[in-house]
Every structure is written in structure tokens, then in C-alpha cells.
Amino acid sequence: FFQLRLEISMKLKLNEIPDEGREYIYTKETGELNEDLRDLIENNQYHVQFFIKPLNHKDFVMNGTVTTKTKEICSLCGETFHFPTKAKINEIIIPKTTDKDHEKQSRANHISEQDENAPSVSEYKGEVFEIGDFVHEAVALSIPFNPKPELTEKGDCSVCLKSLLSSPFVYDENISIVEKINPFSALKDLKLKNSKPN
Numbered sequence: 001f002f003q004l005r006l007e008i009s010m011k012l013k014l015n016e017i018p019d020e021g022r023e024y025i026y027t028k029e030t031g032e033l034n035e036d037l038r039d040l041i042e043n044n045q046y047h048v049q050f051f052i053k054p055l056n057h058k059d060f061v062m063n064g065t066v067t068t069k070t071k072e073i074c075s076l077c078g079e080t081f082h083f084p085t086k087a088k089i090n091e092i093i094i095p096k097t098t099d100k101d102h103e104k105q106s107r108a109n110h111i112s113e114q115d116e117n118a119p120s121v122s123e124y125k126g127e128v129f130e131i132g133d134f135v136h137e138a139v140a141l142s143i144p145f146n147p148k149p150e151l152t153e154k155g156d157c158s159v160c161l162k163s164l165l166s167s168p169f170v171y172d173e174n175i176s177i178v179e180k181i182n183p184f185s186a187l188k189d190l191k192l193k194n195s196k197p198n
Contacts, residue, residue: 010036010132012052014060014093014124021053024064026135036132037068040139044069044082048135050089060129061119064089066138075146077160083149087142091134096123 010032012024026032026048037046050064066089069082122134149159156162 009130009136012129012131013127014129015127017052017054017060019054021051023049023051025049033132033135036136037139040070040136041068042071044071052093055092058095060093062089062091062093066135066142068139070139070143072143072147074157074159075148077157077162079157079159081149081159083143083147085139085142087138089138090117090119092119092121093124093129094121096125
């Protein structure tokens with residue numbers, strides 16, 4: 001689970017972007033997103049590069065990449081390791097709607113649900129796009145459900161050096177066989193005492 005981030009997210013002022021567009025590059029050294037990403041990457045380096053351009057007077061298109069390493073726990077050996085991750089940015093940014101009737105049409109990512117190469121959709125409010133929150137989410141979504149470190153040349157785990165990853169993981173017990181138990185079987189060994197009336 002991710003830690004709660006109490007810091008104010010880095011914001012991008014969309015009204016300052018020229019018609020020809022603008023490129024942005026953020027790194028650990030420039031520091032703009034350090035606090036936004038700290039809970040995911042700790043002190044690891046990161047490189048965020050994207051180009052954003054107006055499509056019209058209110059919509060924008062944004063393309064780029066986010067590369068970094070997140071601190072993860074290996075899903076096989078349980079050791080902590082730094083997982084290299086790269087997220088693609090392919091986004092259309094639209095103003096947030098206030099009309100309840102149009103809420104379904106403007107929800108995020110409705111374009112990308114059909115085609116993974118299609119752009120996703122994000123919303124902004126008041127000429128400001130929460131770029132810190134956006135990059136944080138992009139990194140979080142790039143982490144697989146069961147992260148594993150890279151393998152050595154021998155096919156062993158590069159963190160614990162065990163050969164956990166070279167053979168498929170199997171359970172010892174056969175969970176497909178369910179033993180049927182008679183609920184009265186516990187009573188079979190009970191004997192009733194004969195009590196003679198006085």
C-alpha cells in the first residue's frame with residue numbers, strides 16, 4: 001500500500017503553454033517532483049520528459065516517458081529490491097466538467113479502454129493540471145502485480161541469488177481434491193451408557 005502523501009502536488013499552468021507547445025524535463029536534480037514520487041521511489045533517480053501542446057483553446061495533448069526505479073518486495077523470495085520501470089505518457093487533457101449529465105462522457109481513460117495504444121484522458125481544473133499526481137499515478141500503474149528482480153546469467157534471482165525463478169512455482173498440496181466428510185463420522189466411536197431405572 002502506498003503511503004499517504006500530505007505534500008501539495010506539483011502543478012502545471014496550462015495557460016502558460018505556447019501554441020507551438022513546450023517540452024518539460026523533470027529529474028531528481030531539478031527537484032520539482034521529488035516529494036510527489038518519494039513514497040514510490042524513495043531516493044532513486046527519475047527522469048520525466050514530455051511535450052505538451054494545445055489542441056484548441058481548452059484541450060491539450062501530452063506525450064512522453066517516465067523512467068525510474070521503485071522500491072518493491074520480490075513476489076518470490078520476499079527480499080526488497082529496486083524495480084526498474086518505464087511508463088509511457090500518451091494523454092489528452094480536457095477541462096473538468098461540472099455538469100452531472102456529462103459526467104459519464106468525461107470520466108478519465110474512456111478512450112483507452114478499447115485500444116491500449118490510444119491516448120488516455122485526464123482532466124484539469126481552473127487552468128491548472130496536477131502534473132505531480134499524474135506522474136505519481138503513471139509510475140504506480142507501471143508496477144506489476146507480482147514484481148520480480150532481474151535474473152543472473154545462470155537464471156537465479158539477482159537479489160537473493162537462489163534459483164527460485166528458473167523453475168515454475170507449484171503448490172505441494174493438491175487443492176483440486178476435496179475430501180468429503182460425513183458429519184456423523186465423529187459420532188461413530190461414541191458409546192451410550194445403559195442406565196437402568198431405579
